Amino acid sequence: MTNYIRVANAKGRDAVIGFKSIKGAEAPKMGLPGVALEFRRYLIASDQGTDVTLKKRFGEDYSKALIEADPEIDLETIGQTVEQTMTVYLDAGGAVLNSEPQVLELVLNPDGSEKERRAPMDVASNINGEVPVRWSGRKIPIKDAVRRFSFRRSVQLQHVDGLTYDFLYAMASELEKDKAVMLLGTGEKGAGPLIFQANGRAYRGFLSGQVQGEKYRLLLHLSDMELKKPTIPHKNS
């Protein structure tokens, strides 16, 4: 993923600047004090010990066969560490496909039901191309924005030289003065969503700013969701 973004200001002047992700402090992890644990993936069954195979061999209720003869235990295989593997696809009958499968995009409704099947479209990143991410001119007071949108990610915009320092400082200063976030958008009209990487998630971008003397903070808050109550129970909820 690129760490640079081309942004235009209110006057339409644009510059390529840097950004970095903002994350909370690293969370504690599970472990043993003073012991370096290794995470491993390992085999717990051979192809003769899976539920599907056992049902084929012994019928739906194969518990008696397991107790009497341990057919699921393969001492040569079980416990082997699984390291590098290649992904393959199996057809509906469980046979390995020898050619590339067709890939479809499935669109599901909020209740989990299928809405549409279509050919997938590849979408390019649009934050550092010829057309800058535009300062839309649509300011939303911070007190309204935080009650209306869920911000999934935030990135901090930073200057890469003296000129871009002035460029970003001015933006931060204006936004702090107005106590507002500015909607940023892509495309010629500046109305499109921001896509940070190819086929990545699309976001609405909202810029907030603060200044303190000669220092500034310019944050781009990314949202893919409004604050709304789900109206339909989801199949998986």
Added chain:
Amino acid sequence: MAKSVVLNFDGVDHNFAPVRVDRAKLYGVRKRIAVDGTGAACTKAALTPDGSMLITSGMTSQGYFAPDGRWVARNEMVGLDIVGQVVETKPSTLGVAQAVEGPVDPGAVLHLDVESVFALEPEDISSKLVTSMKSGEIYRCSFNYAAGLEIEVAYLVANDEGVFALVGKPVDIAWSEQGAVFVAESTEDDTDDLDFDQL
């Protein structure tokens, strides 16, 4: 059913029923699937590099191992912070009254690394707390949906749709100064017409 979120405001406990909110529940979801020649969905499997073994669903597990090769059970492990100190497990806050702080500056919400969002259905929609939030005030409290190694922070907001808890970790954000050089990491006019459905 999950226990209630209990918020103590002005010495009075208020109960809310939490429902997790995510994009899929509001707008649906798009996902890519592989299909075979008949149009039936394919399943993924793994092949060892020498091609000798096809690993299908249910054939593997994963876990942690000590340097001597011993498998370490999950219930043997404890929480460790970044310097290796033991961290006590923090219980869920559901069903336990949490003190509400605020109103807070709305800008504080922008310094939260949001991990989850909950819609909170109030037991009493005319309570002083709900009325205050509906008027635009924002509050904060401790929030852990499940027991964990940290206590998270929730900002409590309300709009015409309802009351919401934005749950996550506050972040410290450095100021940008003129002399500091950026180092890349390794890797129409009405706001009401913002289209989230097509994102």
